[in-house]
Amino acid sequence: MKVVIMGCGRVGARVASLLDQNGHDVTIIDTNSAAFKRLSPDFSGESIIGTGIDEDVLRAAGIERAHAFVAVTNGDNRNIMAAQVVRTVFHVPQVICRIYDPVREDTYRRLGLSTVCPTTTVSALILDQVISAGDMLHS
């Protein structure tokens, strides 16, 4: 499977490295070349400097052949715009977009994007643990 990932932060680098280890064809995009140091040393995929909201950069990353696109930069709006470009211009079947702001995440999920909101997910996990710890104290 060909996967294009935008944003080589902790999450982007990890997803890219894991997919690469599993034999997938991975291209990762970041505006800062220093970010590629986060990739695992044996990463065999391609890395491209540029922004994923630019169609030319996406083409250079092989988006036209991609089965999936993952937008995980630090900027919600950048992820949202890139995801929409990839969906409407390049018709990539699987587009996943990280959005930190829960309200924006809700808006764009309703508009049909596949979204991941770390804020709600992590909060829920923490709440679960806090509450189960409290339950144990009371029991």
Next chain:
Amino acid sequence: MYIIVVGGGKVGYYLTKTLVNEGHEVLLIERDPAKVEVYAERFGSVVLAGDGAEAAVLAAAGAARADVVIAVTGEDEDNLVVCQVAKTKFHVGRTIARVNNPKNEHLFRVLGVDVTVSQTNFILNLIEQAIPERSFIHLLSLRHADLGIIEATVDDDSPVANQTIDEIELPMDCVIAAIARGADVIVPRGSTRIEPGDEVIAITHRAEEDELRRLLVSD
């Protein structure tokens, strides 16, 4: 009219100033508190600190009753999201986005932004109009109808030189609106003859602009 401007750079600042002077009710949303403080001193209470892409900020700005939301930050992705949130969450009737990368104009309209403004394209157009030897000039785009207004200078070798309007086989969606000849402006009839040296102003569907160019100017 109630207008919300997002982005307090140079464009946002002068836009707000002009709109206020024209008597509109305006609110400028800017992220940088230092800028907000300066602007608030100059404009009074028409400046709000916050991220215009956040629904809570737009709600506080009264986006639900805004007639127009204009996003003029320096980042295309921010302008897009501001307009989309204004449209989908607050049902703002008219959203306008500044587009920094001219390639994004088409994309933004596909993604639901009502009007796009590209400074780069504006300046390109102005440069084209200012170059005297160009014989075919795109004057204006009427985007929602996909129409353009063009100006062409007819010379001796133009296919239409010395033909009457009736004789010219114009593309389907084109009309010659005016002819400037010397100091006169002629509104053409079927019997009007086009002479070398005439400046022809035409309205055309964008897809037929090239065909019209071949007809009006010589190679």
